[in-house]
């Protein structure tokens with residue numbers, strides 16, 4: 001269980017993280033999503049006890065990271081962004097070195113290393129020098145290092161960054177496998193990453209938490225999208241007055257055409273009557289479709305809000 005309360009971190013005048021609160025239950029896989037510079041890495045460094053917050057608290061299984069840092073850190077495995085590794089070391093030597101840094105007793109190390117190598121499928125490269133490995137394998141070494149002490153919480157910063165499609169597939173499979181035994185937080189700016197492996201998403205925007213939602217709650221309510229050659233001032237009152245339609249928003253403009261999104265309980269069921277009413281008014285219907293309010297749409301909306309807030 002991770003509890004984050006009113007967490008902030010400033011770098012001089014820059015507010016990298018501002019008043020962020022969330023809690024994560026045991027066994028969850030949570031995606032921390034946001035554009036570059038949104039504050040993801042800063043949050044992860046604070047969660048892992050490597051960076052002190054300017055304000056706020058973090059507890060890991062009830063341990064306050066400020067007061068019981070070492071004990072809290074023992075429960076956490078961390079794959080930093082661009083995980084630093086010694087290129088001249090072999091995979092096994094690197095894991096042995098990390099095991100010593102983690103404080104594993106010498107007698108425990110061989111079994112811990114064997115298990116980490118098995119789980120990350122590094123066996124064929126165990127005696128290879130890290131400098132000779134592909135980026136995909138180097139990331140696996142980073143993950144193996146992070147799981148040596150069998151942490152109950154794993155924090156992975158951009159685990160698929162720079163990997164090719166086959167390596168990405170492998171890393172996602174590995175993440176799912178790791179999630180069977182640990183709570184996972186994965187930072188990424190790739191939407192598909194979150195959709196592929198996470199059950200919940202936290203979207204960061206300019207240092208603030210813009211959205212905290214389960215993925216199955218996103219997309220539960222599809223919208224009906226209507227394309228018309230009418231101005232919003234003319235279309236909005238008519239669309240809003242339609243039976244069974246809640247709020248209506250203007251999405252975008254393409255020449256003289258505009259797309260409007262209609263909130264409704266059942267978009268598919270509402271489509272025929274919406275088409276009929278609009279045709280009866282003599283309006284040309286250039287498009288009528290149901291749109292899943294998926295993560296991409298949501299992320300776009302959150303980003304747009306930020307741009308509107310920034311640019312007035």
Ligand SMILES: Nc1ncnc2c1ncn2[C@@H]1O[C@H](COP(=O)(O)OP(=O)(O)OP(=O)(O)O)[C@@H](O)[C@H]1O
Pocket residue numbers: 011014016034035036037038039040041042043081189
């Ligand atoms: N040590 C530092 N000193 C000054 N500013 C920093 C420092 N580390 C991060 N920042 C700034 O804080 C903000 C948040 O950075 P952070 O690395 O947490 O974002 P991020 O969401 O992880 O981005 P990315 O996806 O690019 O890694 C950025 O504006 C960044 O430039």
